[in-house]
Amino acid sequence: MFTGIIEEIGTLREVRKGARSARLTIEAKKVLTDTKVGDSIATNGVCLTITDKDERSFSVDVMHETLRSSDLGSMQRGSKLNLERAMKASDRFDGHIVSGHIDGTGTIESITQDDIAYWVKVSTAPEIMRYIIHKGSIAIDGISLTVADLDAHSFKVSIIPHTKDWTTLLKKGTGATVNLENDIIGKYTEKLLKPYSKNTSNLDEAFLRRHGY
Numbered sequence: 001m002f003t004g005i006i007e008e009i010g011t012l013r014e015v016r017k018g019a020r021s022a023r024l025t026i027e028a029k030k031v032l033t034d035t036k037v038g039d040s041i042a043t044n045g046v047c048l049t050i051t052d053k054d055e056r057s058f059s060v061d062v063m064h065e066t067l068r069s070s071d072l073g074s075m076q077r078g079s080k081l082n083l084e085r086a087m088k089a090s091d092r093f094d095g096h097i098v099s100g101h102i103d104g105t106g107t108i109e110s111i112t113q114d115d116i117a118y119w120v121k122v123s124t125a126p127e128i129m130r131y132i133i134h135k136g137s138i139a140i141d142g143i144s145l146t147v148a149d150l151d152a153h154s155f156k157v158s159i160i161p162h163t164k165d166w167t168t169l170l171k172k173g174t175g176a177t178v179n180l181e182n183d184i185i186g187k188y189t190e191k192l193l194k195p196y197s198k199n200t201s202n203l204d205e206a207f208l209r210r211h212g213y
Contacts, residue, residue, distance in 0.1 A: 001087050002042045004095035004137075004144025006167045007031055010043075012079040013057055020064040022073070024048075027057045031083045040100065042084040044168075045142030045179040046070050047100025070102045071141075071177045080168045082142045095144030096137040102179045104128050106140075109154060111174055116161055118170060123154040124180055131182035131190075139181040143167050 007030050014025040024043075031041055032053065039050050041058065048060035067073035075081070087093075106124035113119075122140065132138060132155050136147050143163065149156040164170050172178065 002047070002084050002095075002098040002100055002142070003087050003091070003093055004098040004139050004142060005084065006082045006143055007084050009166070009168055010081045010083045012075050012077055012081060015075065015077060020067075022062045022067060023051075023059060024062060024072070024075070025052075025057050025059045026081060026083070028083055029056075031085050032056075032058060035085060040086045042082075042086075042098070042100045042142045044071060044081050045098070045100065045139050045181055046072060046102055066102075069104055070179045071105060074177065080171065082167050084142055096139075097184050098139045098142065098144060098181060099184055100142075101181065103131075103182050104180055105177050106180050108172060108174050108176045108178060111170060114158070118159040118164060119148075119156055120159055120169065121154055121156045122178060122180070126152075128180055128182060129153065129155070131186045133183075133186070136186070137183045140178050141167070141169060142179070142181075143169060 008028060010026045010028040012024060013027045016023040026043065035041070035050060037050050037053055040047050041050060043060065046066060048062065050058045051061055052059040062072050104125060106122040109121040109123050111118055111120055129152065132147055132150055134147055134150060138145055138147055140157065145157040147155050148158050159170060
């Protein structure tokens, strides 16, 4: 489990591609502290398991489904990546609940400066937009952000200077692909309520009359 508060930007040092998988080696510093083989690190928002580690880097295996549903499959040597270690039970919960299980990708449509902040507009598929609400949370490349505006096909977030300097988001630029994870609470709520919505499908005026209303 993660919070969406990026700890550092890592650099992709090596990519070894298989037929339907890849092994990534990422240069880092802070996230290597107090981590070991088998621990999880959110890499551009994707929860990956450390399979090898030294003083300057760690390696992860990326399976076909992850390559298909995220931007990791297009990463090249030298690419910059947002990194966050798994949350400790004793940590402050500064962001929101982020699982590291990407729902899909979006495209940066525009970046507009607004005094010290930047507006970032992201378009994405309807199946992702359905869980995005005004003032709700969204993880973009693993960054916990608040939705400030939205329409049927896109949403906007406002980036403060700290986020600009400590993440890769604005370095990507217009037209870039970003990983998106919806707020997990909305997805669970929909799943839990689904059986009840089916049971009330016959609730109409005639039903109420038959039962004394």
